[in-house]
């Protein structure tokens with residue numbers, strides 16, 4: 001018996017074009033339609049190359065890119081450029097300090113866009129993903145990802161120890 | 171304001187307000203004399219993805235600027251655009267990045283700024299202000315600095331917001347609460363000091379017994395009789411010492427525990443009183459549960475700090491110093507040998523505590539994931555069973571539970587290793603004392619040590635341990651107490667935005683004339699919920715208010731109760747400005763039935779008579795009849811004495827509404843406001859509501875917000891609201907004449923819905 005397909009393949013897929021313009025807009029073309037869209041990964045950390053939803057200004061999905069590889073190379077490149085903006089999250093490169101201040105936990109970190117200081121509630125612990133990754137979402141809903149804790153400098157690892165489980169302890 | 175700036179720096183590491191260099195740059199180069207609003211653009215786009223941004227997006231009069239400040243503090247214009255009503259401002263939300271763009275008629279981008287989520291509120295404020303057609307006339311808007319600061323801080327205020335923000339300032343402030351109890355404090359302190367002093371006596375007596383009684387007697391220097399009588403004196407002295415010491419122990423415990431309770435009581439009362447005076451804005455932005463725990467458990471947790479913590483520390487210090495002094499006095503060298511390492515011990519205990527704290531963080535995290543599993547699967551047990559996932563759930567729990575045990579055992583491993591080690595080091599000192607004392611005990615020269623001195627010395631040494639342990643634990647105790655105290659101070663430091671006029675005019679009795687004059691209102695100081703509302707109501711009129719959901723009907727009525735302050739315009743009651751009235755006396759004459767009525771835990775009767783103390787049975791029943799709730803109450807087994815609220819009789823929404831109408835009516839208010847909850851009532855209930863309305867409107871001004879328009883047929887006048895504006899005002903028939911009017915439309919919609927339901 002054939003496996004149930006949850007998502008129908010789009011027969012017109014090849015006619016889909018995505019264009020990135022220098023002002024920071026991503027456009028979606030299909031047959032006669034041109035629309036400004038915002039891309040969003042539906043599995044932001046687990047699967048970065050598939051299931052990318054394209055939404056219009058009201059937030060309605062107008063197309064779902066199942067696999068990046070299904071697009072023509074130019075469109076795929078444009079989509080990645082768009083994702084680098086709209087799916088941007090802070091990536092922590094080093095942890096300088098983690099302090100408690102009454103009800104808050106204050107993180108002082110180095111990210112790909114420089115130093116950041118942010119806070120979470122004292123009982124909002126980071127969540128883990130993949131093998132050695134941690135995700136922190138601060139009080140303002142900004143996301144800070146640490147793809148691999150073990151790749152950080154030793155001191156950062158020590159500071160993160162209470163919030164991190166090695167794979168065998170999960 | 172300044173605290174907010176400091177707060178933003180401390181927790182977000184960004185500027186607390188627009189730099190003076192930016193404002194002066196804009197003034198100098200672009201003639202901007204007033205900054206209306208601004209937001210911080212902390213990200214920047216580049217072809218390789220976003221980079222860090224350091225620029226401000228500023229709204230001056232009719233123009234938007236993006237001004238970058240470099241590391242030397244020099245400002246530079248990146249982009250600017252004249253605000254044109256034809257342009258569109260678009261806010262795009264990414265996952266952690268937002269984009270603010272201004273687009274022309276063709277949709278082309280003419281202005282662009284990027285930011286992280288933290289600045290989103292600021293940019294959305296900027297957007298709503300920039301879109302407003304005549305920006306200059308915004309007398310109601312807050313100033314730019316506070317709009318910016320609020321947009322960042324409000325998210326944290328739930329968790330944090332006290333003015334006292336270092337640990338020592340919290341402790342000092344807390345100690346201030348001991349002031350009224352100086353006398354008791356003094357007694358407690360006397361108890362503590364003498365308790366310590368008398369503790370030092372028994373070892374001294376022991377030494378005396380050996381050196382001045384036993385040895386001279388054995389050496390034949392002292393006769394038996396003499397030695398015996400000395401021995402008796404010593405025995406009496408010993409028992410007296412014990413008794414006196416216990417008396418002082420009692421004194422200390424008694425006074426301090428009582429003071430602890432008093433301080434907790436004072437804090438509780440103060441917090442609760444303060445809460446009662448806060449305005450609705452405050453309760454809107456603070457979760458109920460957190461406020462409750464501050465008044466209850468946090469104040470309780472302070473008891474043991476005040477009762478024991480404060481004194482324990484003092485006592486231990488006295489003990490430590492006292493014993494050191496005695497030891498050094500007994501024997502200088504041996505005394506120093508044992509006292510000098512004490513700071514090392516204290517430090518060791520402190521750093522051990524810090525180490526445990528890290529492990530505990532991990533344990534607590536595991537603990538919370540365990541409770542998360544529990545609170546997920548136990549209420550969700552039906553789902554677990556429906557998918558037959560019992561085994562997986564057992565497995566998941568087992569794993570977490572085992573992990574948790576592993577980490578807790580790490581804690582145990584750490585402390586079980588630490589304490590024996592510490593004790594061994596301490597005992598090693600004791601060993602050293604023995605080793606140094608031994609030759610001197612056996613010799614007979616200048617350096618000789620008597621057996622009695624040695625024995626007292628050894629006894630004193632054993633007393634050293636306890637105060638060291640206590641002092642080592644202080645850090646933890648202070649931590650716990652300050653975090654509770656901080657949470658309480660946070661409430662105490664909050665100030666109500668709504669200022670009450672002292673000695674306001676008391677209108678007694680109220681006549682019931684109401685005028686709204688060009689009233690505008692905004693909850694957050696940015697987006698306007700009510701705009702230019704003007705109308706007049708004569709005493710005794712019955713006014714219906716209708717409009718779509720979210721139009722601002724409830725808000726309008728809450729303004730009339732002065733739950734909030736109007737942001738522009740004025741409300742007049744009997745010709746007096748509402749804000750000049752004595753608010754309590756005014757509210758006593760205004761009955762309000764809220765859209766979501768709240769009944770207290772208690773009997774039906776106590777709920778109905780809440781607004782009028784000592785109401786008679788007759789009055790209560792009459793009010794219930796008027797509100798149409800007598801009928802269902804009389805069916806209940808306990809009648810008016812039926813308990814309602816949690817653990818009691820549960821009422822339907824309509825019943826609750828009617829009980830709260832009775833509660834409002836019993837006060838015999840001159841102005842009655844009814845905010846009807848729902849349109850989903852059956853025809854029978856609808857009829858009851860209408861009857862009640864007609865009965866209640868006699869002799870008073872009534873405002874009734876209704877979703878079922880038919881209930882308002884008998885209203886003297888109907889106000890129709892749309893998107894914060896008063897769009898129509900007239901009688902039912904007058905309004906129906908305007909075929910294109912909103913009222914006609916609403917009526918048509920409802921009759922349509924009714925016919926639909928009939929067809930079904």
Ligand SMILES: Nc1ncnc2c1ncn2[C@@H]1O[C@H](COP(=O)(O)OP(=O)(O)OP(=O)(O)O)[C@@H](O)[C@H]1O
Nearest residue numbers: 454693699717718719720721722723724725726765
């Ligand atoms: N406490 C509050 N803080 C901030 N905004 C609020 C608050 N209460 C209401 N609003 C907003 O004000 C607007 C008007 O709300 P309001 O409750 O007055 O509408 P309404 O006409 O009574 O609606 P309904 O018919 O659903 O009761 C809505 O957009 C609502 O989201």
Ligand SMILES: [Mg+2]
Nearest residue numbers: 723724725765
């Ligand atoms: Mg309402």
